Amino acid sequence: MKILVIHGPNLNLLGTREPKIYGIQTLDDINKSIKALAKKLSLEITIYQSNHEGKIVDLIQNSKGYSAIIINPAAYTHTSIAIRDVIAAVKIPTIEVHLSNIYSREDFRQKSIISPVTVGQISGFGAESYLLALRAAAYIINATRRRPKKKTS
16 A cells, blocks of 8 residues: 655745744654654555645656555645646545644635545644544555445446
8 A cells, every 4th residue: 555645835844934833843753753654554655745836746647556645735725726636637535634724824724725626634733634644544545445346247
């Protein structure tokens, strides 16, 4: 079971960027936690961070072979129709993640154009949001594998 984790723009600044909102953990700290949990859950994990919308689109377009995607689109949550469209196009279960609770933030941050094409969204739990998403991805993958096959006549 392969999971693709994508961190969007400015997440490489975690630890120093607005720590009252995003916490003091660095992206490297978060990635180490993700890898440790993935190992416990017997998941293969690939992690990318990009500040560039087109690079994120390319990563998702090339995600064939992954069982699920976990994405923190960051600011692109509110602006990127391109990322929304590629998530819908690849038909891989995708979980949207945010460190902060976007619904308790500024008005412009309270609308996700990504969430309608994801299986769910986890926000507001800081770095733990990623670990909750990883557990959810494992659950989704395992539930899909356990479904009985439809009989064809």
